[in-house]
Each structure stands twice: as structure tokens, then as C-alpha cells.
Amino acid sequence: MSNETIRVEELYKSFGDNHVLKGVDLAFPKGTTTVILGGSGSGKSVLMKHLIGLLQPDQGRVLVDGDDIAQLDGIELTSLRAKFGMVFQWAALFDSMNVLENVAFPLREHRKDLSEDEIRSRVADKLALFDLRGVEQKYPADLSGGMRKRVGLARAIIMDPTIVLYDEPTTGLDPITTDYVDEMIKQAKSSLGVTSVVISHDIASAFNVADYIAFLYGGHIVAYGSPSAVKESSHPFVHQFLSTWFRKN
Ligand SMILES: Nc1ncnc2c1ncn2[C@@H]1O[C@H](COP(=O)(O)OP(=O)(O)OP(=O)(O)O)[C@@H](O)[C@H]1O
Ligand SMILES: [Mg+2]
Incomplete structure (x- = not known):
């Protein structure tokens, strides 16, 4: 290989x-x-x-x-x-969906076999990876730009991509948010x-x-x-x- x-x-x-x-x-x-x-x-x-x-x-x-x-x-x-997971510049979250629904979106499309509990637990795991806890019920408008970026990345990796x-x-992005995204x-x-x-x-x-x-x-x-x-x-x-x-x- x-x-x-x-x-x-x-x-x-x-x-x-x-x-x-x-x-x-x-x-x-x-x-x-x-x-x-x-x-x-x-x-x-x-x-x-x-x-x-x-x-x-x-x-x-x-x-x-x-x-x-x-x-x-x-x-x-x-x-x-x-x-593949993809993160675009304007990693558009769906404004009408809360964080849980945004991050869960690919799972709901592609993994109809998963239970609601399993979906929620996978979303929580990915959010925790980027230091986001307990934000599932918030809407994109309630988040800072940096947090939106991190939610976008959590969504990009929810299917466990290898690339x-x-x-x-x-x-x-401002310099501090840029540092955050780099991290x-x-x-x-x-x-x-x-x-x-x-x-x-x-x-x-x-x-x-x-x-x-x-x-x-x-x-x-x-x-x-x-x-x-x-x-x-x-x-x-x-x-x-x-x-x-x-x-x-
Ligand atoms: N689908 C398309 N049809 C026609 N031309 C295209 C298409 N996609 C890109 N191009 C052209 O290809 C060239 C390269 O575009 P590309 O978007 O890859 O640039 P880039 O390096 O990503 O630039 P930037 O840093 O501004 O994002 C440009 O001249 C663009 O107009
Ligand atoms: Mg480009």
C-alpha cells in the first residue's frame, strides 16, 4: 500500500x-x-x-x-x-437549523440506520473535539464567527472522512479566529x-x-x-x- x-x-x-x-x-x-x-x-x-x-x-x-x-x-x-470532508470559505451553515441539525445533516442523509441517540452522541463527540459543548440547541445567528467555523468543521468530519x-x-477572519481555525x-x-x-x-x-x-x-x-x-x-x-x-x- x-x-x-x-x-x-x-x-x-x-x-x-x-x-x-x-x-x-x-x-x-x-x-x-x-x-x-x-x-x-x-x-x-x-x-x-x-x-x-x-x-x-x-x-x-x-x-x-x-x-x-x-x-x-x-x-x-x-x-x-x-x-472526503470539505470546509469552504463561507462554510454556510443552514441558518434555519440549530447546531445539532446542522452537524447531524450528513448523518441523517447517509446513515438512516443510526438511532437518534447514536446521532446525538456522534454530534456531541465531534463538537467536543473542537471545544464546543452544549451548543446543540443554538442557531448560527447566536454564534460568533469562530464558533460557526468550528461547527462547520464538526459537520465536515461527522462522517469520519479520511481526507x-x-x-x-x-x-x-480576524487574526484570533484565524489562529483558532489553524488549531x-x-x-x-x-x-x-x-x-x-x-x-x-x-x-x-x-x-x-x-x-x-x-x-x-x-x-x-x-x-x-x-x-x-x-x-x-x-x-x-x-x-x-x-x-x-x-x-x-
Ligand atoms: N467552471 C468554470 N468554468 C469556466 N472557468 C472557470 C471555471 N472554474 C474556474 N474557472 C477559471 O479558472 C481559473 C482558475 O480559477 P480558480 O477558481 O481555481 O482560481 P483560484 O486560484 O482558486 O483563485 P482564488 O484565490 O481567487 O480563489 C479562473 O480564470 C477562473 O475564471
Ligand atoms: Mg479559489
Whole structure:
């Protein structure tokens, strides 16, 4: 069994004349956190959508636990997606549902075999993991932004995924809430052993959570490695992107 949870091979993707991915090769080792950095519009979200089969490659392959996603039929794709939890920037909770119903939502959809007691106990376990206790009856409007984020993450992991994808989890958050979200990402990795893929604009948080950083530019991964290795990258754009930030901080 390979040590890689996801492997992207020679991935090409265009939308009309817009050649977004031009041969991306990238592997995501099991139980590690990889942060994808890159400028706005560089294709980070497009790359992430391929990992879960929301977009199909023009050329190349995406392997998840050794399975080529493009070769899967509908049922196989559904069970593959059950391996994933996803946290989006605007991790929209349902405003009309309380925390219990929000977090339980995927279980109620996919695990009709579970009793009400079992559902409540699983929800309480996941909330406790992120330091949220006794909030089941509250509504999203009653929670702080940071608490909403944590509820969103509890929902993302309620099905016990082995892979969690985060698209811009900290964009628009204040520094303290950002730190909190970073700690959650680390917590999900250390407690659950998940493989995490994080898209970020936030260099501080990227360097805080990453085991590996992959830098996407011009349709290619132009720098890859540990945070300290990528920080020393000689690629002109990577250097500029990071040095602007490191000079200020
Ligand atoms: N479904 C689509 N149809 C057509 N073009 C698309 C589609 N999805 C993305 N694109 C284009 O692909 C390019 C990359 O978009 P993507 O959303 O991946 O950028 P990004 O790196 O995530 O940027 P940001 O940091 O702003 O979120 C953009 O030019 C975008 O307009
Ligand atoms: Mg994006």
C-alpha cells in the first residue's frame, strides 16, 4: 500500500482558451497537511475540485487510494466522496437549523440506520473535539464567527472522512479566529489522522499548519516541499509572493 492518499498525475484543465492547469503533478502523503498557495485565479480551487471528482481532467489522472477517479461509476464515486470532508470559505451553515441539525445533516442523509441517540452522541463527540459543548440547541445567528467555523468543521468530519479539503478556511477572519481555525486543522490531523489539503491566501496560516507547501503558478507546481524549503525557493514569483509578506512580518 502506498503512503499516498491522493496522487495527481500530469493534470491538464482548460476552460475554452483559458489554460488553467498545464501538467500538475502532486502527491498528498497519508496523514499529512499540504497547503496549496498561489495567486488569485491561478487554479487552486480548480485543482481541489478535481480531487473529489467535481471536475474531470482534460488529460492526466487523479488517484485516490490508488483508484483513478475518472474510471469510477456513479456508485463508486459516491463511496469515494464519503472519504472526503470539505470546509469552504463561507462554510454556510443552514441558518434555519440549530447546531445539532446542522452537524447531524450528513448523518441523517447517509446513515438512516443510526438511532437518534447514536446521532446525538456522534454530534456531541465531534463538537467536543473542537471545544464546543452544549451548543446543540443554538442557531448560527447566536454564534460568533469562530464558533460557526468550528461547527462547520464538526459537520465536515461527522462522517469520519479520511481526507479533509479546506478551501480558504481563514479568508476574511480576524487574526484570533484565524489562529483558532489553524488549531482546528492541526487538531483534526492529530486526533483523527486525516490527510488534509488546504488552499490559502494567508501565508502565516499556511506556514503554521503545513507539513508540505505546493505553490501553483502558470498552470504548474513551481515549488514544493517543507515550509522552510519553499521559503528558500529561487522561483522569482514564489520568492516575490513570500518575501513581500515576510518583509512585513
Ligand atoms: N467552471 C468554470 N468554468 C469556466 N472557468 C472557470 C471555471 N472554474 C474556474 N474557472 C477559471 O479558472 C481559473 C482558475 O480559477 P480558480 O477558481 O481555481 O482560481 P483560484 O486560484 O482558486 O483563485 P482564488 O484565490 O481567487 O480563489 C479562473 O480564470 C477562473 O475564471
Ligand atoms: Mg479559489
